[in-house]
Amino acid sequence: MNIQPYRPEPDELSYTFGGRAPVGEVRPGTILELYTEDCFGGRVRTVDDLPSQVCEFPYLNPVTGPFHVVGAEPGDTIALHFVSITPARDWAMSTTFPHFGALTATHTTAMLHQALEERVWRYDLDLERGVAVYRARKSDFTVELPLDPMHGTVGVAPAAGEVRMTITPDAHGGNMDTPELRAGVTVYLGVNVEGGLFAIGDGHGRQGHGEVCGTALEAAMNTVVAVDLIKGVGTPWPRMEDDLHLMSTGSARPLEDAYRISQHDLVTWSAGLTGLETLDAYQLISQAGQAPVGNVCDTNYTMVAKVAKAHLRDPAAYGSAHARLRALGAEYLSSR
Amino acid sequence: MNIQPYRPEPDELSYTFGGRAPVGEVRPGTILELYTEDCFGGRVRTVDDLPSQVCEFPYLNPVTGPFHVVGAEPGDTIALHFVSITPARDWAMSTTFPHFGALTATHTTAMLHQALEERVWRYDLDLERGVAVYRARKSDFTVELPLDPMHGTVGVAPAAGEVRMTITPDAHGGNMDTPELRAGVTVYLGVNVEGGLFAIGDGHGRQGHGEVCGTALEAAMNTVVAVDLIKGVGTPWPRMEDDLHLMSTGSARPLEDAYRISQHDLVTWSAGLTGLETLDAYQLISQAGQAPVGNVCDTNYTMVAKVAKAHLRDPAAYGSAHARLRALGAEYLSSR
Amino acid sequence: MNIQPYRPEPDELSYTFGGRAPVGEVRPGTILELYTEDCFGGRVRTVDDLPSQVCEFPYLNPVTGPFHVVGAEPGDTIALHFVSITPARDWAMSTTFPHFGALTATHTTAMLHQALEERVWRYDLDLERGVAVYRARKSDFTVELPLDPMHGTVGVAPAAGEVRMTITPDAHGGNMDTPELRAGVTVYLGVNVEGGLFAIGDGHGRQGHGEVCGTALEAAMNTVVAVDLIKGVGTPWPRMEDDLHLMSTGSARPLEDAYRISQHDLVTWSAGLTGLETLDAYQLISQAGQAPVGNVCDTNYTMVAKVAKAHLRDPAAYGSAHARLRALGAEYLSSR
């Protein structure tokens, strides 16, 4: 098994997709052991660390990478199987952030209100018991929430020579902030430039649907990824697969367009996998499909369209890449 | 136990919320045994019955009711607990419908495209085994989907003297088309006029998230509802409760506004129930909250905001109306 | 000339389109002399009269009417030519209003901000000189703005038995709040119920594009309207015509859908009037069309699509109803 560890130095972190030389090269079939920093660059550590004071725009939401996948060319697809996602510290931070979030005026939903109060919450993480402890700031209310670690950000270099801040999700991936991107999931990303140049970041101990206040349980992560390359098969928007489901994503505004992109892709992808005529696939997804909300706070909103593979009679997507990578991940885990 | 059966004659069906005299009077504590017709008025029965030919606008989406709740006044809340929702026939119908649905030009998302093909699918329902059979129209693909019966439409007479087509969801309820409205759930509706005047319809054998093609497994239903009245407590947008969750809804366009309304209501409702300060509740819902999509096809879109009661340390909403109605429903069921 | 004056008593004002018996009957060819109250019902008269204190929901935005047009049936079009619109007082009022306007959180763009300050501005109107005087409340800045009187609200009873608050614009007309609806303009409204039941209100001394703060120079008006009926010709969304232009409207959310509806209607209407094939009309409107913003604050937003008749080679719309009514109006004016 080809195992490649990588822990970025602070000055190796990336803040864009595109526009950066790769930090390393990866052959298909490799297991990557990665460290990812949290979205604040690790600078928010106590409830007194206000992001607007300790962080510096635009150095937010750092990602680990980009990695050059050997042999990847435009028109191919990179498959990233998340073998494990483990919080690297026993705490996580969350905050309101001025003019950021779904229930506040923002720079684009521009209003004459003052910003909401900037406030920080610190969660203790108990990995053994799989819980995070919420503590109110203005009362003594506390409650345990189950951990459900995930990555908010994964993507490749965009098409057309673009360079995008990591905080923006779009067709190249980016900051989709969907809780569906947890361990056990394979992410498929269409390649736009030689090597693909994927990167990963923004770990969350858990996240509600939509990330309504703008941040989740922001956490540094030790994450293991199995990397593969599917030659000659394109992927228009990031897709995901777990043992039981196929998923398409869409990132846009307004939110119904994110929904439309994701459902449209799931309908046409399902039609291709099953031989269903398009309207027949539209009908089936209409009744069998789910629509987990990703984010409703970032510069584009993200929706996921999801269907049980059983409801499509278990088609094999991408030449069964998920099954292959899952087996590789299991082998890795059992070897630890 | 006060049990009241009601099966509307065809000319007793309603096509609006508001603007109709009640079909009956109900005292709080009553069990209603209702029959509801499907959204096509039962006129689409084979794959050759095109809705545009056999249905007549605006006589679509009929509801059973309205019922006058004795003692209900503006500022109160009607609680409707869905004891059971049972398909009344062994089939259900679904269709594409010209200029209706999320992946088609519509009368408001106006475009120069011709309408998509109007096509009908017929599902056989097997209540014993709890499945519906999907059959493609253009190939021999079939698959079984689990039944998950629900009502798309429930609401009261709107405020301000308005009368709205049943197809529109808004603050008075209406055609929210959320799969969360299944048996075991209590719906809370704010009263706008004396008696409240609630009505129910649009049964679905099951529905995907967003009802992307515009229709679900449209089915007539035999539905049992336990009715209660909460005096002196208002409800700004329809809310729901099951044994484990609290839910708020929002219906608006664009979809992010439906999301905002529902999350805003869940945040402020949770704050009221737990004593959490508002931003503390915002933070907790941001991490613990879910956002099941209702519809992305109707004249307003609907989102649900949902949180496990355990994550709020099990507050009692509406004076524990849900627990009380659930017990009443259980008593009814065990008496059958 | 058949001239019919009407000044409503306070209890004759209407607050909905639909749901009201007509206040009078009008034959096609009649000149109506109407008085309309301002959107506050005349209750806001000084800068100390806060709407939230002196007005009572839902008794806002009263309209004068509805009028039954003799002979009007569903499928016909009512033509209303605005002969003159004259402020009835020498002052007008404007306000911010809690949770209403484009640059504030609202009940549907729900946010956790407190409402913006409720503040009232009083404008002196000088009809002779055609100006209104703006006076800042927090400084001694004053400036004169040209008067450009218009009606924010005009409509008929909606289809499908609906009753809508006057504040909502939709396919039946309503509170479109477009400055294009000034004297010299003919408005075309599709008839949904016998008699059509049109009503008019919400005079503005002038209004910016979008009515961004939610109110304009709210003014009672003496308004003269020439009424006509076009049999057997339907109108899907309100249209307007002046001596030089044709205009279509659309009211919806998000704002691009209001734009789409209005442009789509102008494209297809123009194609019908000129014999242009649809894409040829699309191209011509794309280059020659204007898009004056109506409102971006009401429960639906309104856009107008406008084209110079010269750019369509001067087609005759609705059998030259505008020219006929304009001549009737001129005759009326010269007879005063």
Added chain:
Amino acid sequence: MNIQPYRPEPDELSYTFGGRAPVGEVRPGTILELYTEDCFGGRVRTVDDLPSQVCEFPYLNPVTGPFHVVGAEPGDTIALHFVSITPARDWAMSTTFPHFGALTATHTTAMLHQALEERVWRYDLDLERGVAVYRARKSDFTVELPLDPMHGTVGVAPAAGEVRMTITPDAHGGNMDTPELRAGVTVYLGVNVEGGLFAIGDGHGRQGHGEVCGTALEAAMNTVVAVDLIKGVGTPWPRMEDDLHLMSTGSARPLEDAYRISQHDLVTWSAGLTGLETLDAYQLISQAGQAPVGNVCDTNYTMVAKVAKAHLRDPAAYGSAHARLRALGAEYLSSR
């Protein structure tokens, strides 16, 4: 007078804002004589040249530049005064384009419709008489439209290290496609990187509001620009000024957010220029402001907020840069 001509070779054209070395250096006070190619790169010349066949993604919408403004640093503002904009050929082209435009399904407003027909129109331009001739493709309808030359695209390198396709409008400018950007107008652009790196392209012989079909009268241009630098004054979104008006822009989706950004900026800018308290400025802009639609077809939509300087009592913006540049332009023109 410092006059600098520049005509790019084909391989010098840029397709992004950011990510390119400057093609030249410009000192404040310089007059630039530029040639800009049309959005098709000049490849669509007859009605048989379908863009999808003769153009190659992403080499669309080329811009002339970028130019390094000597002394420009982040936090400064570049002022570009358009002295003249003259079509370089006696024809212009317009097309429908698959999945592009306001009345068609697109890649983000994803639908199951087939693309509309791709069709090309050729306009003859008569610069003497100031007209363009529209010719229908499917009938013999022709009509003259007045020329009103403008640039769809002007911008600087974006912030945060981003590189954006020229087709996208955002805070850095880009493809705003507003007819307000005509000769006589000064555009203000906030500087994000050293030298600012502005570029200009996408000339239109004229354009309707919203560019509803996705293209205008696409034309190569000979354009004269007077360049200035305002040190130490930032500009959050592109602004414009002509002899009579101030204008703010906003580019976002949904369209109401573009409206909000532009109106918010005009309100706060006006407050700063006049000393008006914020809500007083909100009120004044609400009554005096205009909202010309830019584009409703690009990857972000653009709105302009516009107010007559007289209605603000003629404040001097940016130290009267517009007046200074206008005088410089007049001097240049009289010297020809």
